[in-house]
């Protein structure tokens with residue numbers, strides 16, 4: 140939620156801040172602002188709307204300088220207005236801050252400290268700006284440390300003061316901040332994407348740390364205000380991965396990335412001879428693996444649906460009772476977790492607040508907690524006791540696509556690794572791995588149907604509602620497909636398990652209520668076919684996802700998307716792509732902002 144970027148060096152800062160904000164726009168895009176420190180003054184410009192609006196506005200203002208901070212907002216406290224946009228100032232305009240997170244005790248702080256201060260916005264952040272101003276006695280680092288000692292809540296924070304022109308203070312608690320280390324220059328941002336074009340060397344701030352960044356040095360202090368030595372880490376992602384590369388939208392580019400990036404999730408993580416996977420990050424001895432009696436997948440949104448596929452894989456391959464749990468529910472129940480439970484915290488961003496809180500709870504209860512994460516160095520990756528990066532590369536569209544398939548592939552490998560401890564033979568493991576290695580080429584065959592899928596979206600564009608139906612391992616695929624359609628095209632779409640239709644949803648069906656049925660050739664094929672016939676009897680139009688070569692399906696509907704055959708367990712890796720493309724084209728045809736759907740942000744770092 141919200142993105143922060145900052146720069147200190149010799150270059151003109153404005154273009155760096157604007158392009159950095161564009162990179163972070165997926166984190167929030169209802170308003171934005173920049174502040175630049177130059178010649179003993181701090182100037183700021185803010186605007187409501189996307190970064191394009193701000194980029195236009197700054198053209199008419201004289202904003203020179205080589206030190207600055209900027210912010211793109213996803214509103215939490217206070218509506219979407221220019222006053223509520225960041226950067227915020229105190230009573231004077233010499234101190235500016237940008238903040239990501241929530242100051243929970245802002246009312247208390249206001250009452251206790253801000254007598255006589257005039258606040259201009261409805262945000263919790265502005266209270267923090269005034270608090271720092273109160274504590275400022277010529278040393279911004281000290282003022283920020285004193286103010287943060289009074290704060291309850293979460294923050295990723297950057298601050299500048301006109302009186303200390305070559306300095307940025309950055310602080311983190313619960314909201315990520317990364318510092319990029321260049322040649323006589325530093326970058327600071329909510330994630331690494333704004334700095335990929337400039338440096339690959341980064342320092343991840345840990346919770347409670349405050350950094351003093353000047354032209355000459357980077358000093359980092361822990362919560363006790365003692366200086367700490369931090370490692371400079373190298374990021375592997377490159378700039379080109381974060382470009383649209385000729386596609387109209389990031390989402391389309393990321394859908395088409397899948398045959399390439401899934402190889403990165405699999406490479407070096409299996410042995411065909413032994414018919415098994417070797418995920419080194421699991422970080423467990425064989426003895427510890429044998430101690431596992433139960434598996435729990437914790438995640439939100441698309442990552443949760445990947446976890447549901449993981450449940451099928453673990454039950455089938457490893458014979459372990461497995462649950463997938465929505466992290467926001469798990470954290471407020473009294474979940475039964477013990478030292479025989481293996482928990483996977485699954486997350487693209489690695490920053491999702493609910494998933495993080497849930498994994499902490501699972502750790503507290505003594506479970507083995509492992510991450511299945513995309514963003515390197517993210518909080519979830521760092522707080523788990525091991526795990527695996529899914530290597531999907533930067534995912535910038537708000538709607539997740541390639542991260543999902545790489546999560547599924549990773550979880551299937553984990554399930555195989557556990558399965559080989561007991562019920563999976565070498566031959567079965569080898570068969571599964573060979574089928575998995577064929578998936579990238581088969582993904583390309585699904586992608587080759589892009590035009591056909593686009594024409595189906597065109598045909599169905601005027602329907603306001605629809606149902607997605609799947610059974611078995613394709614039920615989570617239906618859920619994921621329906622989420623994609625809702626979030627980017629705003630078409631109302633619900634997913635049900637085929638067997639549930641007769642228990643209620645069938646009442647909805649009518650000629651104006653289409654159904655998309657996933658009816659690929661697997662053990663539940665006949666059951667799905669019965670569902671489709673029941674739907675047709677109610678005169679509802681049906682789109683069918685079928686297996687290549689299944690000609691009988693044409694008797695049921697003329698609207699068929701054919702998918703290459705594969706093992707049932709791997710079907711989600713292919714079937715989901717058809718649904719991603721359908722949602723994408725529907726959103727484009729309906730004129731929606733595909734990469735930045737309304738009301739959403741890419742990483743949900745608040746509850």
Ligand code: M6R
Pocket residue numbers: 439440441442485486487488489490491494537538539540622626739741742743
């Ligand atoms: O970064 P995470 O994978 O933890 O994010 C979880 C969800 O917020 C995310 O999958 C969300 O549902 C996406 N918008 C789905 O496309």
